Amino acid sequence: MTTRILLIEDDQELNELLSEFLALENFEVDQAFDGEQGLNMALNGQYDALVLDIMMPKMNGLDLLKQFRVNNKTPVLMLTARSDEVDRIVGFEMGADDYLPKPCNPREIVARIRAILRRVEMDKAGMQASGSRQVIIREDVELNHNTRIVSKQGEDLDLTSTEFNLLASLLEKAGQVLSKEELTETALGRHLALYDRSVDMHMSNLRRKIGPFSSNEPRIKTIRGVGYQYVIND
């Protein structure tokens, strides 16, 4: 089965070159050259992943992502301007699964796409796994692997799939400290890179969405130099 990718990038030549490269890597690529066209194609076509540029005419990548995410969980790899951290943070908030600074090596793009796809596969496999793992309940938080829904005090939380994976990993091993390496591998499906703050950014979004315990203690603690921990609240 071929993997279908939608490449949304306004630079015509770059789009062509990248499509050619992705095609060599056995992806089936559709091209969109502006935000509006991209959103239409993304909503109407059945894609396995989106590669999305931020700076685009008509509708920028962030707005596109926001509208696309309303009821769509297709993984999105975002291409951000290199030195623009603001874009990156906002991108994660809008629900991008991973980002790559642009310009970048196309091999890296392929590696990231594969990582995201691998993770989606893992999630699917996880869903079919035996019952005990399907629903995790800890205090007032309930995480359901089947529906991929997390609720707190009966209310559904709106988590991106990366945030869901992070929380799942943390909840499964609640009380234990998970390293950034581990979390990057389970949640992002790739290895931790140098100066890689992706997990930290996803984590801060997740923290904000899940909130603290009623005692105002944070649910997820940062263990300096090691990683993160979901606190068991006794």
Added chain:
Amino acid sequence: MSLMTKWPLRPLIFRSLYWKIFFFFWLTLIAVIFSVATLSEIIVEKREQEEYQRVVKLGIKAADIFETKGTEELTVWLRYIDQEFNVKGFMLDSKRRPISLANLPKNWLEFTLPLTQNRLSERHLRGFQPYRISSSSNRIYTFVAHRDNSGPYPAWLKHLPILQVITALVIVALLTAFVTWRITDPLRKLKQATDSFARGNFDTRLPMLIGFRRDEIGEVGLAFNRMAERISLLVSNQQRLFRDISHELRTPLARQQIALELLARKLPDTEHQSLHRIEREIERMNDLIDQVLTLLRLEQNGQTPSIEAYDLSDLLCKLTQDAQFEDQSKHQVHLQQPDKNMLTGQPELVSRAVENILRNAMRYTADGSQIFLHVDLHKDTVVIRIEDEGEGVPEDSLKRLFEPFYRVEASRNQQSGGYGVGMAIAEQAIRAQGGTIEASNRPEGGLRVVITLPKASG
């Protein structure tokens, strides 16, 4: 910073233009007052002379009338001159006995005592003044004229009373202070604006309060604003050009990178070494463009700063680990800092600054040497010291170390990598948070960079 101590400081009172002008005006005004007083004294003196002559003339006439026409006519005459010449006087003979009863005051006896020679000292005998008269027949009389207290000149000029002098000085001081303030205050504002402009706040303008003045100082204010306008336009144009060029370079680089990868698929493996070489150069250019763009963004500092609380110790810990990993542990980094160190500011910028300095330290020092990272807490600031064991930097290059693309000559080769933007970025990043950064050579050799950060930057 250190420029301030170039000249030995004289006491403020002598340096400040304010006090110079103040004393100048004050002393001038005091001098003017005193000379005016002296001048009027002279004028009064002259008048007094004339008055004396006049009264003496009337006295002689009175003596002559007495000698020729007797006491009764004298009485008539004395009454006459009281009415016509406003001189109220009485006559004493050579033995100082009253001749006529006309105008004789109750205290007339006092005038029978011998007169001293000094006319001025006799002047104020309760408003009476005796004049020594000799008649046409050379007989001596004394004519005593009553003086009107409301003289032709104000009394205070004669006495120069202390209280009035003080009052005058205070009033003059207040006026002078106001005038001086009107001159120096705009100058002070101009200095503040210029300083702020020099620090890189190119949108600094003088308040219209100065601009509205129509005098020379107002002109200076307007000229400053025009200059500021012009310079900030030039700077922003230059920055925009720089930014546009950087952005425009990036697009072909991105395409080139992909084209290169496509080519790599089509060429046999034997050619890959050249391709790698090209790839590395593209990567370098990308890095350089990144750094330039980062620098420009920091210089503009128009971005909304996201102030957050963060733990500096945690940040430095992670950063050192990453840097050491990247460096493949060729250098030993000693990190000495408090366990927890909560600050408010922009951790991203602090991280970038320290990272750049740390990387430079690793790049320019021999493998196996040590790098020290110390954090000291002060009352309102945190001081981060980064020291290496390299060769240091020539003294004359220290100041220029933070200029973009400046590199110490000896190290200007591609082997050591780096593009001379890292330190400039570090400086801008620290300055954006109200901190300072300084470089110096350690006495024991090696470079020391000291970052001072406010604990809470707004």
